[in-house]
Amino acid sequence: MNLKLLQKEFYMLYYNCSINERCGDMARDITINAIKRLPIYYVIFEDLYARGVHRVSSSELSSYTKFTASQIRADLNTFGAEGRQGYGYNVETIYMDLKGVLGLDYKKNLILTGVGNIGQAIIQSREFESSGFKFIGLFDSNPNMIGLSFNGIKVRNISELEDFAKNNTIDIGVIAVTSNSARDVARTYEKIGIKAIWNFAPTVLDVGKDIIVENVPLSESLFTLNYLLKCKNDGTFTSDDYVNRAKDIVYDKELGRYRESKKRGRPRKESK
Numbered sequence: 001m002n003l004k005l006l007q008k009e010f011y012m013l014y015y016n017c018s019i020n021e022r023c024g025d026m027a028r029d030i031t032i033n034a035i036k037r038l039p040i041y042y043v044i045f046e047d048l049y050a051r052g053v054h055r056v057s058s059s060e061l062s063s064y065t066k067f068t069a070s071q072i073r074a075d076l077n078t079f080g081a082e083g084r085q086g087y088g089y090n091v092e093t094i095y096m097d098l099k100g101v102l103g104l105d106y107k108k109n110l111i112l113t114g115v116g117n118i119g120q121a122i123i124q125s126r127e128f129e130s131s132g133f134k135f136i137g138l139f140d141s142n143p144n145m146i147g148l149s150f151n152g153i154k155v156r157n158i159s160e161l162e163d164f165a166k167n168n169t170i171d172i173g174v175i176a177v178t179s180n181s182a183r184d185v186a187r188t189y190e191k192i193g194i195k196a197i198w199n200f201a202p203t204v205l206d207v208g209k210d211i212i213v214e215n216v217p218l219s220e221s222l223f224t225l226n227y228l229l230k231c232k233n234d235g236t237f238t239s240d241d242y243v244n245r246a247k248d249i250v251y252d253k254e255l256g257r258y259r260e261s262k263k264r265g266r267p268r269k270e271s272k
Helices: 003-017 019-023 032-050 058-065 069-078 091-101 117-123 126-130 158-166 179-191 218-234
Strands: 108-113 133-140 153-157 172-175 196-199 212-215 249-252 257-260
Touching (some): 032 058, 032 069, 032 091, 058 069, 108 117, 108 158, 117 133, 126 133, 133 158, 153 158, 172 179, 179 196
Parallel strands (some): 133 153, 172 196, 196 212
Antiparallel strands (some): 249 257
16 A cells, blocks of 8 residues: 555545635635645655755656646645745745645544554554544444554444544544445444545445545556556557646536536557
8 A cells, every 4th residue: 555645645635624714715716636736745845855955946846746847836836835936946935835735734633444454554654643643543343353452542343433522523534444334434424523534435425515525446546557557558658748637626616516627638649
C-alpha cells in the first residue's frame, strides 16, 4: 500500500471537509482538479522543507509533479501562495501556507471501523499522526479482533460506537470493511454526527449530501494502471497531459453540488 498516496488522498478529504468554513464562496469556483493537486504540492514542499531547501522554482516543481510550470503557478496563486520572478517560491512560507489551507495546523480525531489488513496498515502509519490526525477509536464486528490493541488503542465492538461518540469528539470516520457492511457503517457514522468519511470499501455510500466522502478505490486504481500499461504495450499512446489530467469537476450552483464537466479528453496515438 502506497502510504504517501493515501496521505495525499487524506489531505484532500480534510480540505474538502472544511472547504466552506475556511474558504467560503471562493472555494466553489475552484475545480476539484486544483484541489486534488494541492496535497501533492504540500507533500513536495514538506519534503523540501525537511531537507533544508530554502527556495524552489516552478520549473523544478514541474519536474517533481509532471504538471506544467504555468499550471503550478496558477494553482498556487489560486490559494494565495505567490512566488517572486527570478527567485521562485520560499519553501518555508509556501509550506506553512499550504498547511493552513489544508487545515493541517490543528489536531483531528479519527475512528476506524474494520481492523483487517487495510485497516491495520492505516492505523500503524506514523505519517498521519505526525500531520495531526489521531486515531482515538477502533471498531470491528469480528469476535477475534475485539479486545486486541493496535498502537495502544483497544478494538471495541461496533455496537459500542454510538456510546463512544457521546463522550468523544470525532472529526473523521474511516471505513475499511467489506462492501456488504460499508453502507451500514456509513449510516451509523452519519447518525452520530460524523461529517467526513474516508471510504476504502468498493461501494457507493448512501449518505446525506452534507457528508463529505472521499473514496479510495484500490481496484479502480489498479485497473487504470493496467489500462495505461496496455496502451503502452499495444502502441496506443496517451500523452502526459491526458494521463496526468483528471476529469474536470466543477461546482454547479443550480444543483448545489459538484458535478463532472462535459469536457472530455481522448487518448491519442503517438506520431511516429
